[in-house]
Amino acid sequence: MFRSDEIKDLEIEKGTGIYLYDKEGNQFIDCEAGTFNLSLGYCNKEIVDAVNEQSQKLTHLTSSYLAEPVVRLAKKLIDISPKNLTRATTKVCGGSTANEGAIKLAQYYNKKSEVISFYRSHVGQTIYMQNVSGNSFRKEPFHFPQSDIAHMNYPYCYRCPYNSTYPECQCKCVDEIEEYLNYGSTGNVSSLIIEPIQGNGGNQIPPKEYYKKLKKLCEECHIELIFDEIQTGIGRLGTMFAAQYFDVEPNMITTAKGLGGSGYQIAAILMEEKFNIMESHFHSFTYGSNVLSCTAANKTLEIIDNEEFLKHVREAGNYILERLEKFKDKYSFIGDVRGVGLMIGVEIVKDRETKESDVELTKEIAKRAFQNRLLLRTSLYGLGNVFKIRPSLNITFEECEVMMDKLEKVLDSFVY
Numbered sequence: 001m002f003r004s005d006e007i008k009d010l011e012i013e014k015g016t017g018i019y020l021y022d023k024e025g026n027q028f029i030d031c032e033a034g035t036f037n038l039s040l041g042y043c044n045k046e047i048v049d050a051v052n053e054q055s056q057k058l059t060h061l062t063s064s065y066l067a068e069p070v071v072r073l074a075k076k077l078i079d080i081s082p083k084n085l086t087r088a089t090t091k092v093c094g095g096s097t098a099n100e101g102a103i104k105l106a107q108y109y110n111k112k113s114e115v116i117s118f119y120r121s122h123v124g125q126t127i128y129m130q131n132v133s134g135n136s137f138r139k140e141p142f143h144f145p146q147s148d149i150a151h152m153n154y155p156y157c158y159r160c161p162y163n164s165t166y167p168e169c170q171c172k173c174v175d176e177i178e179e180y181l182n183y184g185s186t187g188n189v190s191s192l193i194i195e196p197i198q199g200n201g202g203n204q205i206p207p208k209e210y211y212k213k214l215k216k217l218c219e220e221c222h223i224e225l226i227f228d229e230i231q232t233g234i235g236r237l238g239t240m241f242a243a244q245y246f247d248v249e250p251n252m253i254t255t256a257k258g259l260g261g262s263g264y265q266i267a268a269i270l271m272e273e274k275f276n277i278m279e280s281h282f283h284s285f286t287y288g289s290n291v292l293s294c295t296a297a298n299k300t301l302e303i304i305d306n307e308e309f310l311k312h313v314r315e316a317g318n319y320i321l322e323r324l325e326k327f328k329d330k331y332s333f334i335g336d337v338r339g340v341g342l343m344i345g346v347e348i349v350k351d352r353e354t355k356e357s358d359v360e361l362t363k364e365i366a367k368r369a370f371q372n373r374l375l376l377r378t379s380l381y382g383l384g385n386v387f388k389i390r391p392s393l394n395i396t397f398e399e400c401e402v403m404m405d406k407l408e409k410v411l412d413s414f415v416y
């Protein structure tokens with residue numbers, strides 16, 4: 001990942017919308033909404049006002065008692081979820097602990113132990129979720145057992161692990177999971193956790209049919225399907241959740257990041273009724289259900305859960321994708337452009353024929369973007385040759401245009 005000293009030295013003084021400002025007053029456009037979590041931009045006024053108002057009444061309460069913003073948020077989360085999800089808990093303190101909680105809930109319910117995850121996935125950074133994640137480099141320095149976790153191929157369509165293409169492949173990656181269940185597992189698989197669009201692993205978008213087939217397999221094998229919607233949730237795809245975009249009903253959804261709207265720390269597990277048997281002391285954290293964060297999340301959902309708003313996300317995303325498709329005609333180093341709504345990735349290659357990845361060029365693009373005051377991020381996950389475009393969802397069309405013009409200027413500098 002590109003981490004120049006220059007970026008480390010960048011000291012930000014303030015932020016508003018998609019913009020960040022350093023001490024000298026230089027303006028940067030953040031193409032990534034922080035870590036894809038500022039769904040409504042820096043210092044969103046409506047959210048800040050709501051939090052300020054709440055902070056006059058109650059700032060924190062042990063989650064053993066109920067506070068109005070917490071109850072309201074749980075109700076709203078259920079309201080916007082696929083209809084099979086009728087329970088919500090916010091007693092977690094981030095994406096990693098939400099995912100860990102979902103895995104525990106599955107184990108508690110079905111009394112099984114194994115977990116299936118995917119290569120190149122990023123589902124958290126606690127020691128357990130690090131293990132469940134699909135990248136060796138982050139596990140290497142540490143020593144903890146990998147037992148009971150199996151990693152499978154994610155449908156990386158641009159580089160199909162089976163050298164096939166969709167739809168001819170008939171979603172062979174699901175057949176591989178079935179093979180594992182039949183011949184590799186202990187016959188004790190409790191849950192399968194998947195990012196509906198693999199975020200850090202290179203913005204991989206499976207075909208819709210993949211999820212139909214996966215859901216069917218999970219049902220047949222009594223495996224709880226967990227959607228890690230920590231990046232895809234809360235409007236990022238132009239639907240409230242990816243589950244709605246892919247038209248599939250997972251048994252649980254975890255959400256965090258964008259739920260905080262303007263950077264407030266909040267996460268939740270949405271689940272089917274059957275999981276509501278685990279006592280909360282098995283998974284609750286001091287700062288879970290934080291009253292101020294729940295207030296921010298309520299305001300965030302009030303704004304995003306609106307068809308006009310979601311339409312804007314889809315249209316802004318389409319505009320960016322169209323511009324990127326045109327860039328593809330112009331720059332041979334763009335191998336693939338893929339996205340849904342405002343979750344977009346651009347894969348950089350040395351050669352379109354061989355698809356050899358170009359990590360150095362990807363880093364250089366991020367570096368020159370930074371010099372042009374455009375904050376772009378790449379990822380250590382996956383091959384490291386994908387840069388992402390995931391701005392705040394309320395980015396205006398004019399801002400999209402300015403952002404893409406700047407990006408074009410950066411990419412031009414590698415050609416002309």
Ligand SMILES: Cc1ncc(COP(=O)(O)O)c(C=O)c1O
Pocket residue numbers: 035093094095096097099122123124125195199200228229230231256257
């Ligand atoms: C898809 C996904 N899942 C889980 C996590 C972990 O979330 P947190 O950093 O809030 O623990 C992340 C964080 O980047 C993520 O992108």
